[in-house]
Amino acid sequence: MSVFSHSRIDTYETCPKKYEFTYVLKLPRGPSGIEAFMGSRVHEALEWLYGAVRACRLPDEEDVVARYRSAWDAEWSDAVQVVRADRTVDDYRAIGEKAVRDYYRRYHPFDQGVTVGLELKIGLRLDDDHEVLGYVDRLVKVTDGVWEIHDYKTGASLLTQAKADADRQLALYELAVREMYPDAREVSLVWHYLAFDHEVRSHRAPQQLADLREQVLASIRHIEAQTSFPTKTSSLCDWCDHKAICPAWSHLASIEALPVDERPTEPLVALVDRYADVTARLATLEAEKSDLCDAIVAAADAGGLEQVFGTTSSAKVFRFDGTSVPGKDDAGRAEVEAILREDGLWERFASLSPVALAKALDAGDIPAATATRLAAHVTRRSGSRLYLRTRK
Numbered sequence: 001m002s003v004f005s006h007s008r009i010d011t012y013e014t015c016p017k018k019y020e021f022t023y024v025l026k027l028p029r030g031p032s033g034i035e036a037f038m039g040s041r042v043h044e045a046l047e048w049l050y051g052a053v054r055a056c057r058l059p060d061e062e063d064v065v066a067r068y069r070s071a072w073d074a075e076w077s078d079a080v081q082v083v084r085a086d087r088t089v090d091d092y093r094a095i096g097e098k099a100v101r102d103y104y105r106r107y108h109p110f111d112q113g114v115t116v117g118l119e120l121k122i123g124l125r126l127d128d129d130h131e132v133l134g135y136v137d138r139l140v141k142v143t144d145g146v147w148e149i150h151d152y153k154t155g156a157s158l159l160t161q162a163k164a165d166a167d168r169q170l171a172l173y174e175l176a177v178r179e180m181y182p183d184a185r186e187v188s189l190v191w192h193y194l195a196f197d198h199e200v201r202s203h204r205a206p207q208q209l210a211d212l213r214e215q216v217l218a219s220i221r222h223i224e225a226q227t228s229f230p231t232k233t234s235s236l237c238d239w240c241d242h243k244a245i246c247p248a249w250s251h252l253a254s255i256e257a258l259p260v261d262e263r264p265t266e267p268l269v270a271l272v273d274r275y276a277d278v279t280a281r282l283a284t285l286e287a288e289k290s291d292l293c294d295a296i297v298a299a300a301d302a303g304g305l306e307q308v309f310g311t312t313s314s315a316k317v318f319r320f321d322g323t324s325v326p327g328k329d330d331a332g333r334a335e336v337e338a339i340l341r342e343d344g345l346w347e348r349f350a351s352l353s354p355v356a357l358a359k360a361l362d363a364g365d366i367p368a369a370t371a372t373r374l375a376a377h378v379t380r381r382s383g384s385r386l387y388l389r390t391r392k
């Protein structure tokens with residue numbers, strides 16, 4: 001039985017290489033970032049609050065905040081990483097405390113339904129071989145047949161309604177809750193964006209849930225079929241446990257470990273610097289070439305000439321005046337395609353995209369039978385390319 005979680009699938013989608021480090025190679029995770037540390041303390045404080053409410057006690061606001069503070073102090077380690085240079089440990093501690101206070105004031109006296117589970121482990125069998133596990137922050141029964149799945153978020157960005165309506169995690173939990181409690185006729189998905197004192201709600205139609213089940217199973221099968229895991233760099237790399245050994249970043253880590261004055265002579269640094277220098281000079285030469293072309297054409301036009309001569313070369317001027325058709329992403333492209341289709345001319349002017357087809361074949365995004373038939377007509381190529389970017 002393969003056991004996946006929303007976060008495992010999400011990790012693959014965020015970066016296949018991170019997925020490989022975490023779930024294939026099972027490398028130990030590094031110390032947590034302070035955002036995750038703060039989020040855990042807030043979750044614990046709210047779990048404690050609702051645990052007390054279930055035991056028919058109603059802690060006051062200061063009790064819950066004291067719980068948050070004491071858990072922070074007990075769990076704190078200097079290994080917790082603060083990535084953002086514009087925030088301090090005290091900033092995060094204060095953000096978490098404010099989130100707890102805002103939540104307390106908004107929902108006091110916490111009588112919006114009966115809490116059935118806290119940090120509730122749930123499982124969803126997708127087929128005989130695949131299961132999804134997850135933890136619901138709080139499961140609530142509002143009235144008979146009416147349930148709510150609550151999720152606490154402490155991050156610094158707020159979920160839009162459109163993203164909530166397309167969210168996979170809580171919808172997966174809904175599938176599991178509906179199996180656990182077949183009386184559920186209405187299930188609300190509820191996110192608490194604690195840093196914003198904001199609640200987002202969403203609902204799923206039965207067909208959406210059925211589609212989701214199929215999509216998740218297809219995603220898991222796709223992930224299981226992978227044998228190579230490319231890097232996918234993004235701003236999230238700064239929070240990645242494996243950045244120091246990631247092939248996209250390990251060179252940077254190694255040169256940052258060198259004394260500053262030795263870095264320019266490190267062999268790879270020197271090569272990249274030369275490559276950047278040549279690329280910059282080529283760009284200057286291309287601009288100069290374009291200016292010279294314009295000057296020659298202007299002079300040839302003025303003299304009524306079609307060909308002009310240097311000492312060892314000649315330059316022939318080609319003039320063109322023809323139709324321009326909108327490119328793939330240009331305005332009007334869809335209308336042009338529609339007209340050609342309607343008039344039966346599409347096949348004549350549409351062409352195969354070798355790049356798109358090769359990508360689909362490499363990603364396994366082609367029916368197996370088709371891929372087998374194509375195999376005799378395609379070849380494998382390997383090589384390298386360099387993309388030069390200016391370092392921040």
Ligand code: SF4
Nearest residue numbers: 015018237240243246
């Ligand atoms: S550092 Fe970035 S690219 Fe590398 S594994 Fe982590 S998320 Fe992926």
